[in-house]
Amino acid sequence: MSKNLLACIALLAFTHPAWPLDLADYTLADLTHPYNKDTIYWPTSPSKFELKKLAYGETPGGWFYSANTLCTPEHGGTHFDAPIHFSADGSAVHAVSLERLIAPAVLIDVSAKANADRNYRLTIEDVRAFEGRHGVIAAGTIVLLRTGWSERWPDARAYLGDDTRGDAARLSFPSYGADAARLLVDERGVVLLGIDTASIDYGPSQDFPVHRIAAARDVGGAGESDGTGATAADGFHDICVADDD
Numbered sequence: 402m403s404k405n406l407l408a409c410i411a412l413l414a415f416t417h418p419a420w421p422l423d424l425a426d427y428t429l430a431d432l433t434h435p436y437n438k439d440t441i442y443w444p445t446s447p448s449k450f451e452l453k454k455l456a457y458g459e460t461p462g463g464w465f466y467s468a469n470t471l472c473t474p475e476h477g478g479t480h481f482d483a484p485i486h487f488s489a490d491g492s493a494v495h496a497v498s499l500e501r502l503i504a505p506a507v508l509i510d511v512s513a514k515a516n517a518d519r520n521y522r523l524t525i526e527d528v529r530a531f532e533g534r535h536g537v538i539a540a541g542t543i544v545l546l547r548t549g550w551s552e553r554w555p556d557a558r559a560y561l562g563d564d565t566r567g568d569a570a571r572l573s574f575p576s577y578g579a580d581a582a583r584l585l586v587d588e589r590g591v592v593l594l595g596i597d598t599a600s601i602d603y604g605p606s607q608d609f610p611v612h613r614i615a616a617a618r619d620v621g622g623a624g625e626s627d628g629t630g631a632t633a634a635d636g637f638h639d640i641c642v643a644d645d646d
């Protein structure tokens with residue numbers, strides 16, 4: 402068993418003498434918000450982030466030991482929406498291939514438009530304008546949409562538009578539009594939709610078309626990312642660390 406594994410690793414090393422992703426050539430950016438008592442969850446979420454300390458300090462044996470237990474609903478904080486979120490046949494997080502999580506990424510910035518209209522939705526024209534400047538988005542790409550909403554974190558009312566617990570009927574924030582999502586997912590073949598707001602559908606949505614368009618192609622979403630860390634318009638890789646399904 403271990404011999405076979407070693408053989409596979411050696412084969413990979415020999416077939417890829419020049420590994421294209423050399424981290425020394427990149428500036429690494431953390432696009433996550435921390436999990437803590439301020440983490441923003443969907444208003445209908447029955448609970449929030451809970452951290453319980455199990456141990457912290459010196460043990461009777463004389464060494465230091467720290468451990469916690471934590472509990473969190475899936476949809477809050479910087480998180481991954483596996484395709485099964487909106488498709489019975491969609492992949493759960495363990496089944497999403499790494500090629501869909503570690504891939505070249507493009508950043509589309511609509512923060513000026515979102516600043517003028519907090520329910521702004523990415524349009525086909527926005528995508529085409531981006532492609533006019535940076536080239537047609539290639540299949541296998543991760544799309545990150547920046548709306549500027551990270552600056553409102555962790556003010557839930559400013560971020561979601563309404564922070565009434567148990568009621569998601571009056572939310573208000575920007576995101577992808579359905580037609581733009583169809584272009585990106587169905588025609589361009591992108592592998593993940595990222596966003597710096599709470600959802601890949603805009604706040605007022607009650608039928609979540611973008612989630613359904615993406616899930617139908619087994620494309621996941623990444624919500625509540627910290628968009629302030631991403632600076633390049635193109636030419637970078639995104640590594641999405643999936644932590645829920």
Ligand SMILES: [Zn+2]
Nearest residue numbers: 476481482624
């Ligand atoms: Zn989610």
